[in-house]
Amino acid sequence: MSGSSVGSHAGALAGLMEAWSSAAALCDGQGCVVVFNRKFASRLGRSAGELSKVPLQRLCDLNPATLTSEPDSMLYGQLNLEAGRTSRRLNQPCSVPVRLRPLQIRGSATVPWLLLELLEPLVSLAEMDQISQGYQQAGYGLFMIELLQIDLIRGKLGVTAAEALVEELVRRLTEALPSPGFLARQGGDRLVVILPGMLTVEAARIRAEEMMVLLEAPITMAEHVLEPSVSVGVSRAQDDGNDFRQLLVVAGRALDETHRYPFTNCCVALPEERQVRLLSLLAHPLASAIEQDKLELAYQPIMELSSGSIKAVEVLCRWHDSELGQQNPEDFIDVAQATQQMALLEQRVIQRALSQLARWDRSGLKVERLSINISPLRLREPEWISELQRLLDQHGLTPGRIILEIAENSFLDLAGVGAIQFLELRRLGFGLAMDDFGSGYAGLRRLRELPFTSVKIDRSLIAAIDYDQMQQSMIDSLISYARNTELEVVVEGIERARQLQMLISLGCRHGQGYHLAPPQSPAQIETLMRSGSLLA
Numbered sequence: 001m002s003g004s005s006v007g008s009h010a011g012a013l014a015g016l017m018e019a020w021s022s023a024a025a026l027c028d029g030q031g032c033v034v035v036f037n038r039k040f041a042s043r044l045g046r047s048a049g050e051l052s053k054v055p056l057q058r059l060c061d062l063n064p065a066t067l068t069s070e071p072d073s074m075l076y077g078q079l080n081l082e083a084g085r086t087s088r089r090l091n092q093p094c095s096v097p098v099r100l101r102p103l104q105i106r107g108s109a110t111v112p113w114l115l116l117e118l119l120e121p122l123v124s125l126a127e128m129d130q131i132s133q134g135y136q137q138a139g140y141g142l143f144m145i146e147l148l149q150i151d152l153i154r155g156k157l158g159v160t161a162a163e164a165l166v167e168e169l170v171r172r173l174t175e176a177l178p179s180p181g182f183l184a185r186q187g188g189d190r191l192v193v194i195l196p197g198m199l200t201v202e203a204a205r206i207r208a209e210e211m212m213v214l215l216e217a218p219i220t221m222a223e224h225v226l227e228p229s230v231s232v233g234v235s236r237a238q239d240d241g242n243d244f245r246q247l248l249v250v251a252g253r254a255l256d257e258t259h260r261y262p263f264t265n266c267c268v269a270l271p272e273e274r275q276v277r278l279l280s281l282l283a284h285p286l287a288s289a290i291e292q293d294k295l296e297l298a299y300q301p302i303m304e305l306s307s308g309s310i311k312a313v314e315v316l317c318r319w320h321d322s323e324l325g326q327q328n329p330e331d332f333i334d335v336a337q338a339t340q341q342m343a344l345l346e347q348r349v350i351q352r353a354l355s356q357l358a359r360w361d362r363s364g365l366k367v368e369r370l371s372i373n374i375s376p377l378r379l380r381e382p383e384w385i386s387e388l389q390r391l392l393d394q395h396g397l398t399p400g401r402i403i404l405e406i407a408e409n410s411f412l413d414l415a416g417v418g419a420i421q422f423l424e425l426r427r428l429g430f431g432l433a434m435d436d437f438g439s440g441y442a443g444l445r446r447l448r449e450l451p452f453t454s455v456k457i458d459r460s461l462i463a464a465i466d467y468d469q470m471q472q473s474m475i476d477s478l479i480s481y482a483r484n485t486e487l488e489v490v491v492e493g494i495e496r497a498r499q500l501q502m503l504i505s506l507g508c509r510h511g512q513g514y515h516l517a518p519p520q521s522p523a524q525i526e527t528l529m530r531s532g533s534l535l536a
């Protein structure tokens with residue numbers, strides 16, 4: 001059959017393609033679309049007239065000439081769509097992943113025909129391996145999701161119910177995955193998701209938490225209401241390597257990490273090389289940014305949940321480097337710690353934040369209290385407390401308006417001398433908050449040992465509070481404990497109205513989070529405070 005005679009059989013081929021399971025098109029040896037099925041046209045949002053005889057290059061980022069050099073190969077690429085062309089993402093240009101297979105048609109040895117299939121988000125693991133090769137350059141996140149109670153459900157409700165649950169979770173993920181994103185099932189209780197694009201550790205964690213919220217919503221199955229529970233381990237190309245199988249191993253290890261600590265159900269791999277690379281990339285620019293006082297400060301309101309009034313603001317450090325761009329605080333704080341720059345960084349933050357508080361006072365704005373993150377190393381420096389007191393005096397401020405936040409997991413290096421400083425700070429009237437409570441494992445013991453005035457509950461403990469009974473009872477007991485010991489409780493990371501409602505009904509009085517107000521500039525804080533309550 002010659003190339004042109006294939007063309008003359010286009011009608012019959014179109015009939016065959018209609019029966020094809022995926023959206024697909026056939027291109028001739030010149031790389032022009034000859035026949036396609038209705039699924040193909042509708043997924044691209046194009047009419048039949050718009051597709052017929054269109055050269056592949058106009059649709060796709062792959063040159064079909066590359067296929068003629070390797071006739072047995074199978075290639076993956078992208079179809080780029082204009083805004084408004086797909087039903088999934090109406091307002092953004094997007095790209096649909098495609099698989100191209102050269103077809104050696106008898107009689108047309110020199111010019112292979114091409115079968116072009118649009119990929120569905122659900123693929124096999126082997127396909128994912130091949131697809132991922134196309135994303136190595138741009139980077140991607142590999143999310144390994146473990147469905148925690150599958151064995152239990154299999155035992156109690158049977159294999160069919162367990163499979164139906166997995167299917168439902170796959171459906172939720174498939175519908176919510178941004179395009180292009182892929183999903184594969186690995187074994188009975190594991191799903192693997194690929195999200196193309198460079199992800200910072202924080203962005204990967206946010207994506208993982210979004211998936212967890214989606215998957216953990218209750219589901220009714222065989223007359224039972226099930227509350228699925230998942231753990232997620234994440235690895236990232238290229239930070240953790242380029243090979244898909246290696247990234248699977250790293251994500252698997254990160255997933256194992258989640259089992260080592262209570263309350264941790266998401267872990268993003270942090271390879272040693274990354275730390276080394278961050279150090280070499282950021283250490284010098286960070287040193288000059290600190291030296292030249294170029295770090296910016298953002299302020300996040302901490303509010304009374306029932307009234308919506310702002311009780312305090314937490315100061316958070318921001319760094320935008322003109323060449324490297326906006327940097328993640330967790331990254332540069334790590335680098336500052338590893339390169340002994342923390343003392344100077346914190347000194348700058350404290351100086352600027354205190355003068356901001358004094359400025360607010362002068363302008364008549366009632367910011368009652370300021371929360372400042374400090375590393376426990378400060379408590380080992382004998383001069384630090386008197387220097388802090390001197391700065392407060394200089395601005396006419398009192399220690400009672402300052403809360404010092406120390407993260408739960410940073411207490412490991414707080415030896416006896418730190419505890420004495422802790423008592424001294426309390427005696428002077430400073431507030432002392434244990435930050436990120438629940439993210440480590442020594443929280444309760446430390447709360448009992450040291451004279452804290454408040455505890456900030458890590459957002460991982462309230463991520464599912466609106467529907468997870470275990471989280472509800474955990475917060476309930478923490479609140480009773482806090483009430484008995486006169487600790488103030490502040491909840492971090494409130495992102496949804498339903499979380500807020502549940503927290504209020506459990507008796508939580510104070511909190512912060514994107515749902516209430518994100519970290520923002522002093523001017524925005526002023527506008528917010530002058531407009532009154534944050535709650536509509």
Ligand code: C2E
Pocket residue numbers: 300315316317318328329330333346349373374375405407435436459492493494495512513514515518519
């Ligand atoms: P942190 O003290 O626990 O601060 C809260 C973090 O949660 C902030 O991240 C904030 O932007 C983020 N956040 C606030 N609301 C939400 C929410 O609703 N959802 C989610 N997912 N996140 C929310 P950020 O600014 O990236 O800071 C990260 C950490 O870096 C801080 O955690 C703190 O430990 C450290 N840090 C920041 N600035 C300083 C500083 O000046 N000194 C010291 N020692 N540490 C700092």
Ligand code: MG
Pocket residue numbers: 314373405435
């Ligand atoms: Mg904090």
Ligand code: MG
Pocket residue numbers: 435436456458492
């Ligand atoms: Mg925190």
